[in-house]
Amino acid sequence: MQPAVFPVVALESHALVDSGAGEKLERYGDRLLRRPDPQAVWSRRLDERAWARADLVFVRESDRGGRWEGPGARGGAPEWTIPVLGAVARIRPTPFKHLGLFPEQAPNWRLVEDLRPRFEGRPRLLNLFGYSGLASVLAARVGYEATHVDASRAALAWTRENQALSGLPDNALRVVLEDALQFARREARRGARYEVVLLDPPHYGRGPKGEVWRFEERIAELVEAVRELLADRSLVVLSTYAIGCSPLTFRNLLAELGPGRVEAGELALSEEDGGRLLPCGFCARHLRGLEP
Ligand SMILES: C[S@@+](CC[C@H](N)C(=O)[O-])C[C@H]1O[C@@H](n2cnc3c(N)ncnc32)[C@H](O)[C@@H]1O
Numbered sequence: 001m002q003p004a005v006f007p008v009v010a011l012e013s014h015a016l017v018d019s020g021a022g023e024k025l026e027r028y029g030d031r032l033l034r035r036p037d038p039q040a041v042w043s044r045r046l047d048e049r050a051w052a053r054a055d056l057v058f059v060r061e062s063d064r065g066g067r068w069e070g071p072g073a074r075g076g077a078p079e080w081t082i083p084v085l086g087a088v089a090r091i092r093p094t095p096f097k098h099l100g101l102f103p104e105q106a107p108n109w110r111l112v113e114d115l116r117p118r119f120e121g122r123p124r125l126l127n128l129f130g131y132s133g134l135a136s137v138l139a140a141r142v143g144y145e146a147t148h149v150d151a152s153r154a155a156l157a158w159t160r161e162n163q164a165l166s167g168l169p170d171n172a173l174r175v176v177l178e179d180a181l182q183f184a185r186r187e188a189r190r191g192a193r194y195e196v197v198l199l200d201p202p203h204y205g206r207g208p209k210g211e212v213w214r215f216e217e218r219i220a221e222l223v224e225a226v227r228e229l230l231a232d233r234s235l236v237v238l239s240t241y242a243i244g245c246s247p248l249t250f251r252n253l254l255a256e257l258g259p260g261r262v263e264a265g266e267l268a269l270s271e272e273d274g275g276r277l278l279p280c281g282f283c284a285r286h287l288r289g290l291e292p
Helices: 103-118 134-141 153-165 180-189 215-227 247-255
Strands: 014-020 023-028 031-036 056-062 065-069 080-084 087-091 124-128 145-150 173-177 194-199 204-206 212-214 230-240 261-270 277-288
Touching: 087 134, 087 153, 103 134, 103 194, 103 230, 103 261, 103 277, 124 134, 124 180, 134 145, 134 153, 134 173, 145 153, 145 180, 153 173, 180 215, 194 215, 212 215, 215 230, 215 247, 230 247, 247 261, 247 277
Parallel strands: 031 056, 124 145, 124 194, 145 173, 194 230
Antiparallel strands: 014 023, 023 031, 056 065, 080 087, 204 212, 230 277, 261 277
């Protein structure tokens, strides 16, 4: 019996080169990056010489973050762009180990694109906890009216950057600085409807007015608010990383959205040589009126 894993979608500009001994080695465009990954407790396939070729290495300084070292970090904070499924993403290594792109989300981006012809007119997509905006940009490119919500000004600026780099006009996205739960509730009160809702919450976060987001305490309320927002035919995607609940929990949560089909499992990246899978979080999808 194998754990359920959403099929990995390969990206032209990203590869998981190796993993093990608490780290992962990845290629983003033409740069090799090495950073901690608590899931990678197994042995590496490649020797230290291969790992030592990394341009950028994340060095943890505390529980909250660290710094990037290596030849690629000399001469100031590095940043570059890579193509992603027809869009362009700015890669910017942050002190929180993030780069502005979660390539394990590619199966969800692809699903949103594949479902586009199944909706009539111009479908609406709501991306809560939208971060640097790739999901919103990719959706807008294929014809969704995308609303992108995040509590961080920096994340919204990054989204605007990815939007422009991807050749979208200024008005292609509705970008909102707000607490995700407050926004969902307000939209429900206004009678707004969405064909697609994407939820990629962190374990802990804060809204722009200090609203506290704790996954276990708030997720049920958020799912309840999202339920009010759904069009007759709809897709909801919930994903998270590093949370102590399982895909079964996710499935049970999304079952509360009402009639429809729920899929649940893990998101993963596949090593380029050999295909060993690195777990990257849990995910569930609720599809209504969109069954094949
Ligand atoms: C980076 S994504 C999470 C991706 C992935 N699931 C993880 O945990 O690493 C989290 C985004 O949610 C935003 N965020 C945190 N709390 C929020 C809140 N209360 N309302 C809206 N956005 C919030 C952050 O600014 C960030 O851009």
